[in-house]
Amino acid sequence: TQLLEQSPQFLSIQEGENLTVYCNSSSVFSSLQWYRQEPGEGPVLLVTVVTGGEVKKLKRLTFQFGDARKDSSLHITAAQPGDTGLYLCAGAIFQGAQKLVFGQGTRLTINP
């Protein structure tokens, strides 16, 4: 069974601070996806990282895939209240068909 440990589970910080969310596993994934989920809605894909060591930036969000493709991080610079939400990492395993293994999620609250 592939497990994806996401930490922290809850994070509440002030506007303007920086933060990092971690996603770790003992399994190797073909890719790692990060989603954001708002209350009452389904997850929305933010980014997919595919290559070990890959770094992708989306405005103030920086995503990194570990060299061994077992872990990933999401760093947010100068967090804003609009960043509040549930962030989910998902590791993709392809065995004839793609399966996504989701982490438990990080519930992020940015206080004005």
Add this chain to the structure above:
Amino acid sequence: DSGVTQTPKHLITATGQRVTLRCSPRSGDLSVYWYQQSLDQGLQFLIQYYNGEERAKGNILERFSAQQFPDLHSELNLSSLELGDSALYFCASSPSASRDEKLFFGSGTQLSVL
């Protein structure tokens, strides 16, 4: 709006009952995925269909079944419902069944079993 439509949005039923959740994928998408989201388990993959055929199976109970119809919409049937089946059920779709494909999620069906 992801383009994936799920109905109903909310469903309240009693233990032992059977319900059907419906999903219409994005126009042109051939793959449909079903996920269950609960507070203690997070998002759990249940099953995937591609162009009408079952493609992958996850942690789906024997009391649950699904199918994808020729028009590509999908239904998830949950029977002999238990209190623990209360959860958010999401459908997602993607264009094909390729590696590292992007999934588009619907808004979910909130199932409450009383």
